[in-house]
Amino acid sequence: MILAATTRLAETVLHGRLLFGGAARLRARMMLDDLLARAEIWVHAASVGELNSASVLIEALAARHSVLVTTNSETGLERARSCGWPAVLAPLDLPGTLGRFLDTVRPKVAVTVEAELWPTRARLLAERSIPHVIVGARMSERSARRWSRLPGLIGPVLKNVAALSAQDAGSEARLRTLGLPQQAIQPRLDLKLLAPSRVVPPAPSSDRDRTVLAASTHPGEDEPILDAWLAAREGTPGCRLILALRHPDRADQVTAMLAARGLAFGRRSAGAEDHPLLLADTLGEMPLWYDRAGICITGGSLVDHGGHTPWEPAAHATAILHGPHVANFADAYATLDQVGAAQRIDARGLPAALAGLLADPAAARGMGQAARQVLAERAGDPAPLLDLIGNLVNPGATSDILGEG
Incomplete structure (x- = not known):
């Protein structure tokens, strides 16, 4: 009752503001612009x-369905429309705002991404018998x-959730404690990992076995990686290194360092592609380098930058x-290390670790396959949830709306 009265008062105040020339953004978020169309899924x-x-x-x-996407930000709106x-x-x-929205769009299902929980929205969806599905739900301890x-706010929100994939x-567990019904719980999905989990890894090859990618390196990492590669080359002649900089504007500095060492190299920005030592100083081509390399040294981890994602190399097996500096993805690296899909080293241990993998392609391939398996398990399978949503839109219908990757 208190919440309903408060929101009605707030809405009245905002309407009053609009009478005196309120912002266009406020009009849009109060659903006062004629921009809506019907959609089966919100x-x-x-x-x-x-x-x-x-x-x-x-x-x-x-x-498969008519969809309307909403977002809280202008940049999100631009992103959705660009898709x-x-x-x-x-x-x-x-x-009143939500009533206008639901009266016009008339969705059969509402799907919320990650962590957006709104009491009035949940109440109106329940009153109109519109199933509410939450995907990739997050709930921190804080x-x-x-x-x-x-409890008077969160309890009703969660009680009326039709399906939730954490x-x-x-x-x-935290959502369950706060009142989420057991019957609403669906298999877990890590939404951020769905796209990489759908990457098709390249076929194994001897060329790939002999290629090392230093992915997204920072200052202080290029030199020890070069030293390790040069040492490993003595035991594995013909091995190659792709040195992919995190920030391509460092390319001239790294070029000078390579020249001072007397090393022959190719520069991707100058058109090079297959050089034994390739300086990858462009943007947007990392998938190409992951496909070519059987071994990846993840940048930002030899120096204290928190480490870059392990899931991109995992996607490519x-x-x-x-x-040691992997705070940004500590749990992910710990899991990968535990199952033998990744190996933690420091600058001193890098030469021996790299030489070992180059000399034992079967071991490197096994690590890549294990990383790929961890990624698939972490991402989860979205097909059952997609089928569930499809059945809520059209009860009794089943279809494979995900398709092949």
């Missing part, structure tokens, strides 16, 4: 990051503590070597 994602994470799911749903999806700014969590102090076991 997909809401907070901004660009959530849209990127959910792109595989949204594309699959849009291939070809009908999109508007999301309605504010106010009863957020769970805050919500636990407001990102991880911890989020699932590439063996992973990494330094």
Whole structure:
């Protein structure tokens, strides 16, 4: 009752503001512009990051159903429209605003991405018997503590969720404690990993076995990686190195360092592609380098930059070597290390580790395959959830709307 009264008052105040020339963005978020069309599925994602994470799911749903995407930010709106999806700014969590939105769009299902929980939205969806599905749900310990102090708000929101797929076991457990019904819980999905999990790895080859990628290196990493590669080349003649810089504007500096060492190399920005020592100083070509390399040294980990993602090399079934500085993906690297899909080294241990993998292609291939398996397990299979959403739109219908990767 208090929430309903408060939101009605807030809506009245905002309407008053609009009478005195309120901003166009506020008009849009109060659903006062005639930009809406009917859609079977309403997909809401907070901004660009959530849209990127959910792109595989949204594309699959849009291939079979009419979809309207909403987002809280202008950049998210631009991103959604650039993907070809009908999109508007999301309605504010106010009863009149949401009523106008739902009266016009008339969705059969509402799909929320990750962590957006709005009490009025949940209530109106329930009143109109519109199933609410949450995908890749996240709930940190800190957020769970805050919500636990407001059981009258979070309880009804979660009670009326038709289906929820959590990102991880911890989020699932915390949501369950806060009131999510057991019957709503679906298999977990890590949305950020769905796209890489659909990459088709290259076929094994001797050329790939002999190629090392130093991916997204930072200052202080190029020299020890070069030293390790030069040492390994003595035991594995013909091995190649792709030195891919995190910031291509360092290319002239690295070029000078290579020239000072008397090393012959090719520069990708000058058109080189297959040189034994290739300086990859361009943007947007990392998938090409992952496909060519059977071994990857992940940058930002030999120096303290938190480490870059292990999931891109894992997607391409590439063996992973990494330094000790992996705070950005600590859990991921720990899991990969534990199953033998990755190996932690420091600058001193890099030469021996690299030489060992180049001398034993079967071991490197096994690491890459193990990394790929961990990625697939972490990402999860979206097909059952997509089928469930499809059945909520058209009860009784089943179809494979995900397709082949």
